[in-house]
Amino acid sequence: MSIADNTFSMSTMFDALQHVRLSKGISGSIPPPGFIPRASAVSNTRLNPLFNLMTNGEGVAQFKEMISKLDRRQLHMMVSLLTLDADYFMEVVRNKNGSRRVQKLLGISDDVDALFYAAILRRFLHIMTDKYASYVATRAMVVFEREKKKAMYEHILHYALDIACEKHGCIALNEVITDVDDPYYRNQLLDVVAHNALFLSNDASGNFVVQHVLKLYDLRCTHNVAVSLRGHCVDLSFKQYGSYIVEKLVEAEETMAVVVVELLECGGDRLMRLGRNEFGSFVVAKALSVTQEMSRVDLFSALVHKLMPFLHLLRRSHGSNIANILESTIQGS
Template structure:
């Protein structure tokens, strides 16, 4: 079929593109939209997908396109991995590809294959990662399964990336397949120590703890036992330990570790700019449900009350004072 006879009318699209800036459909700069953009049609489509002023034209064109036309558009967009990457790694390109997802299974099949080919690069990119997130919401079960398998394979790489960790958190939250959701939670839990000490990975551990999956929380607590005090000295590590204190079962694991350390180390933790919040939370939560653990902490901290007053631990000293007065 000749281009002129194409029902998607690519030549029509090329000629009809808005041209307020004198866009001629010339090929984008070398290295930006390579190889597949070597035709004027690819260049025109590149402009359509990435031009910040072309929002209304894009919406109108998509609303007037039937499934066959959208399928041909998807085929052209995904005809070359580098070309596809050059589009989805831009702000507007990512948004417009997301708009095309879920239109039909035939259209999604092209995008699914393109995402799988460059999965890690796409899902760790600031803008392109949202294409994967959207795909996991709208794709059918077969395509989702293929993506889930790739996510599991690269989960730790995603977790330890500044953009990938955001994508992984969203994917875990919206996971609608119980098997893969459990697999992802188990993977995070079994690697809790490594992730907790990673600048991006700690956000994944924090996130899964907020899902309040009892099995996952238990597994994280078990895998972090013996490391909770060390984590509590760190900004983000202390957030993780604080979240463990919010659930009774994992709270016991943390407090037992606090009670098992020597008094000097507990005192240093209580005076630390981050650790003091962990100790305060341990006191407050044990007081509500485990008075035996609460009094154990009070007795261990009381000898250091004067030192606590002259540090970040002054809030702990106030708690100790209130109970000393009652006694």
Template structure:
């Protein structure tokens, strides 16, 4: 599963084996999922298996492993791709579980390239969006300003503003705007210029 070429054989085996052999394969994959996820070719193979798994029981077990160790994997150079993948599958139970695992760490992750992708995925669903926005609102104002001005974090803050509007979470949108408003002038000439534009629109309204 972690070899550049042998992984193709393993992925194919999961598809063509009979049920008895598939179950043996799935058990091994579940057992070694974290080790597989943290390897360059392993993370690709694991994503393939999760996508193609035709056994709901084992698929859910794999999703549970990823969700349970989401923080560990999110900070791994290869494991983060597995977290991103499961969040793109629109499995609401899994999204909720990942959000619970990452609660209290969303701001830290948002400063990082791949971490910000994960947090943006969480913002896309109602079951996980609240966890991220509440954490943004709880963090220190200066830290939120730095996040909004940062290369990757600005996309998270911008998305938080947009989804709270689109999902009609008026109170969350209002609170986020109020917390960011004192820093509007600092956002203008930075990565946070698009955030400043939204704040400017609010002022005009």
């Protein structure tokens, strides 16, 4: 039976209500950050009519047409059923189709948004770090009115590092950082990332958040990231994702010198090993090309002088790109 044939009537909702087992003590209040949800109190969700309606494989367009026929009372009852139990709501939004359909219900009315707002904050960290549920939260931050957005931004700030260090959370956090429309919270988020840049840069997921904020070309944030990573750029350059971050700092005129000076201050043998490393070689080559392009003759010449004794070793390694630059300086002299 298609979704079009399964019009969500009042009787359907009452049927759904009988199947949703609300646990004792559930309230509409929003718990503080750090709240740890209990184990799921909802059983047999797969057999629940409302759950099936929200998660079946029928098209989103048909779902939109169906909800457009509901009056305000019916819509409110439907969303009430979806959001009264935290575990039940989580089961819906972590489903690909359920997530898409909840997103379609966001922004329809203030009273419906109030129900979703409370439900999202009850399981905020779990929602923000789930592949599909996170889209519900990020969409809510776009359509909610100002006060609800502010509360969600406060939760983002509180959980920022936990979210950043999750496989799907880092993607959601990057989206929030891109879309945040409040200058105060945008700066607060950038500061959290910048001040924790070393920790995040060494994390398999968190490094993507540092990369993302550097791509925003916010001068203040880029400077703060460089300050946090000063003294650690060589270590990071030996790592795949860390090298991407260091390259971004080299590309920015305001922070290029921070990295190059650190390269010059490290031992010649270590710089040689970095130049021959499959990831570090790109950082060293970038430092050479950028200092040359920016006419920083002092830094470029110092790098060439320090690397030249290792030219023969660089040729027979991942550092062949560096060797090419060094050879061009010999030919040009």
